[in-house]
Amino acid sequence: MNRSRDIFTALMAVFLGLVAGAIFMALSGANPFAGFYYMFRGGLMNIERIGNTLATATTLVLTGLSVAFAFRTGLFNIGAAGQMLIGGLVATMMALSNNGALPKFLFIPLVLICAMLGGALWAAIAGFLKARFNVHEVVATIMTNWLAFWIVYYVIPAYFKGKLETESARIPFESSMKLDWLTNLFNGSYINFGVFVALAATAVIAVILNKTVLGYELKAVGFNRHAAEYAGINVSRNVTLAMAISGALAGLAGATYYIGYAVNMQIGILPTAGFDGIAVALLGANSPWGVLASALFFGLLHSGKGFMNAMTKIPPQIGDTIIATIIYFAATSILFVRLYDFLKKKLKKEVKA
Amino acid sequence: MNIIFSIFPYAIAYTIPLLAASLGGLYSERSGVVNIGLEGLMVMGMFVSALTIYFLQPTLGTGALWLGLLAGTLGGAIFSILHAVASITLKANQVISGTAINMIAGAMTVFLARNIRGSGNISITLGFIPHDVPFLSKIPLLGPLFFSRAYVTTWVVLAILGLSWLLIYKTPFGLRLRACGEHPQTADAAGINVYRIRYIAVIISGALAGLAGSVMLVTYSGEFNGSVAGLGFLALAALIFGQWKPLGILGATFFFGFAATMANVSQAVPELARIPGLILKAFPYVVTLIALIFFSRSSQAPRASGEPFDKGKR
Numbered sequence: 157m158n159r160s161r162d163i164f165t166a167l168m169a170v171f172l173g174l175v176a177g178a179i180f181m182a183l184s185g186a187n188p189f190a191g192f193y194y195m196f197r198g199g200l201m202n203i204e205r206i207g208n209t210l211a212t213a214t215t216l217v218l219t220g221l222s223v224a225f226a227f228r229t230g231l232f233n234i235g236a237a238g239q240m241l242i243g244g245l246v247a248t249m250m251a252l253s254n255n256g257a258l259p260k261f262l263f264i265p266l267v268l269i270c271a272m273l274g275g276a277l278w279a280a281i282a283g284f285l286k287a288r289f290n291v292h293e294v295v296a297t298i299m300t301n302w303l304a305f306w307i308v309y310y311v312i313p314a315y316f317k318g319k320l321e322t323e324s325a326r327i328p329f330e331s332s333m334k335l336d337w338l339t340n341l342f343n344g345s346y347i348n349f350g351v352f353v354a355l356a357a358t359a360v361i362a363v364i365l366n367k368t369v370l371g372y373e374l375k376a377v378g379f380n381r382h383a384a385e386y387a388g389i390n391v392s393r394n395v396t397l398a399m400a401i402s403g404a405l406a407g408l409a410g411a412t413y414y415i416g417y418a419v420n421m422q423i424g425i426l427p428t429a430g431f432d433g434i435a436v437a438l439l440g441a442n443s444p445w446g447v448l449a450s451a452l453f454f455g456l457l458h459s460g461k462g463f464m465n466a467m468t469k470i471p472p473q474i475g476d477t478i479i480a481t482i483i484y485f486a487a488t489s490i491l492f493v494r495l496y497d498f499l500k501k502k503l504k505k506e507v508k509a
Numbered sequence: 510m511n512i513i514f515s516i517f518p519y520a521i522a523y524t525i526p527l528l529a530a531s532l533g534g535l536y537s538e539r540s541g542v543v544n545i546g547l548e549g550l551m552v553m554g555m556f557v558s559a560l561t562i563y564f565l566q567p568t569l570g571t572g573a574l575w576l577g578l579l580a581g582t583l584g585g586a587i588f589s590i591l592h593a594v595a596s597i598t599l600k601a602n603q604v605i606s607g608t609a610i611n612m613i614a615g616a617m618t619v620f621l622a623r624n625i626r627g628s629g630n631i632s633i634t635l636g637f638i639p640h641d642v643p644f645l646s647k648i649p650l651l652g653p654l655f656f657s658r659a660y661v662t663t664w665v666v667l668a669i670l671g672l673s674w675l676l677i678y679k680t681p682f683g684l685r686l687r688a689c690g691e692h693p694q695t696a697d698a699a700g701i702n703v704y705r706i707r708y709i710a711v712i713i714s715g716a717l718a719g720l721a722g723s724v725m726l727v728t729y730s731g732e733f734n735g736s737v738a739g740l741g742f743l744a745l746a747a748l749i750f751g752q753w754k755p756l757g758i759l760g761a762t763f764f765f766g767f768a769a770t771m772a773n774v775s776q777a778v779p780e781l782a783r784i785p786g787l788i789l790k791a792f793p794y795v796v797t798l799i800a801l802i803f804f805s806r807s808s809q810a811p812r813a814s815g816e817p818f819d820k821g822k823r
Binding site for chain 2: 180183184185232234285289290291292294295296298299300302303306307309310311431434435438471473474475476477479480481483484486487488489490491
């Protein structure tokens with residue numbers, strides 16, 4: 157639509173989020189400049205930490221794409237967390253059953269496909285309910301989130317229990333997404349094959365949205381459902397399909413997170429990355445490359461907050477507070493849109509005069 | 510039958526915060542503002558009330574609990590102004606603004622708790638103690654079900670339910686509120702200040718959600734830890750399940766309360782332990798999904814719910 161305006165509003169939201177963060181840091185009696193210095197240092201100071209930042213961003217790129225893709229079709233997928241759990245559960249089950257039967261170069265693609273299918277089918281429930289019965293997808297995905305939560309809660313301890321009752325067995329290296337050369341290159345960080353998956357997914361989604369008939373139809377449904385229907389687009393099919401694709405992306409996020417980033421699957425947790433995906437999508441103005449950029453930024457905040465906490469005693473929740481504030485300001489972007497239009501008008505006048 | 514008698518008080522204790530939050534959602538949605546931030550507003554209420562009680566309890570004892578409830582209610586109300594400004598004045602996407610409320614509450618309260626207390630948890634040493642209601646608890650059947658081991662907060666919330674019914678259906682304010690949610694343009698043409706009504710409604714919803722979080726704290730939870738475990742979202746589902754009507758909400762929240770309590774106590778009750786835990790836990794969510802399918806045809810949802818009101822649009 158209006159790219160420079162989108163970038164302007166995103167930067168304003170980030171700026172105000174950081175200002176809010178600075179105020180909170182000051183409230184907790186710390187020097188905000190020191191806080192931000194250590195936060196960014198914590199995310200970037202050496203190759204291992206850069207690897208961790210990329211690994212954190214990997215999950216966020218995928219959940220961000222998931223939410224953004226649904227948004228473009230006019231759907232709000234608040235269920236990325238649950239779809240991520242289902243994808244992660246599929247991946248964990250496969251990884252713990254593989255036992256080296258399949259070599260890694262065959263196993264990983266297979267896992268990715270299955271996790272995608274898992275996430276896609278899970279999200280398609282809400283999509284179908286929306287398309288067929290007009291059940292609001294926000295409420296439906298909230299329900300499916302908790303269903304996924306409880307499924308993982310009971311399936312993992314029953315069949316894949318690790319040392320503790322609350323986690324799965326450790327994912328063996330042969331079926332993990334961590335790659336020898338990549339781990340070594342980044343000095344043993346969490347970085348894994350998921351990085352390439354996230355990049356590829358960004359490119360694929362960009363192509364689908366901008367260069368295909370499917371993307372055109374999905375966006376048309378998002379702009380105006382009734383107009384799209386009148387133009388002969390099958391709205392029901394597109395709604396279900398959009399949710400499925402969105403869920404597939406979240407499923408990928410689950411696979412790369414639970415058998416790539418993590419070493420096992422914990423129960424009793426709805427992954428926060430699912431909700432952070434909303435922030436990523438909003439800040440990235442729902443465009444695939446925007447999502448990539450904002451995921452990198454949020455990944456940096458997340459991976460640096462621990463170091464900041466160690467150096468300054470500022471609680472690490474400041475990272476989440478900043479992200480949450482950024483979403484709030486991204487949601488109220490109309491303020492900045494007005495400001496942008498105002499500045500532009502003023503600039504034009506001055507040029508004329 | 511004995512199981513029902515023994516879990517009923519727990520089910521009611523679980524239902525009450527849910528009911529308060531869901532009523533909060535009712536005000537907001539009836540005025541035309543979707544409030545998905547109930548969860549975060551509950552967290553905020555619980556936090557403010559935990560903090561108040563934590564500091565006042567040594568000097569005031571049980572009196573601190575009442576002040577805590579009040580503080581939590583106010584905390585929720587004030588915090589909800591953020592949502593009101595975004596979704597009414599700035600015409601933001603209400604679902605996104607609500608999501609931001611949830612995330613801000615979850616992160617900020619734990620951040621503040623860690624600054625103030627050094628840990629993300631705040632426990633209170635004493636909460637309300639459930640009592641048998643004199644005389645009424647002696648009534649056969651009804652007595653043991655509804656009037657034994659009841660918390661005083663239960664009566665407070667039920668009173669609010671009754672008042673809400675009166676307010677929404679029997680007063681001019683209620684009529685205006687409903688008009689704003691159904692057709693704000695018409696309400697505007699009739700001289701109603703839609704923005705003002707919506708502000709009031711969102712702030713009431715924040716107050717009730719804050720109260721809900723506080724009630725949770727002083728009855729069965731006893732500890733703030735930065736989460737209300739999805740109760741706010743469940744309250745939202747109960748609102749839809751109850752078809753945006755006070756009595757419907759009472760039924761829906763009680764259904765959730767009872768189902769959740771059954772799942773929670775299932776391990777201790779041999780008759781229930783035979784049912785797999787997953788089925789008990791999943792039951793309320795599956796039923797809600799099915800109910801949504803049935804209700805979607807004849808949905809009583811306020812027609813303008815979720816749409817920002819634009820005075821210039823007709």
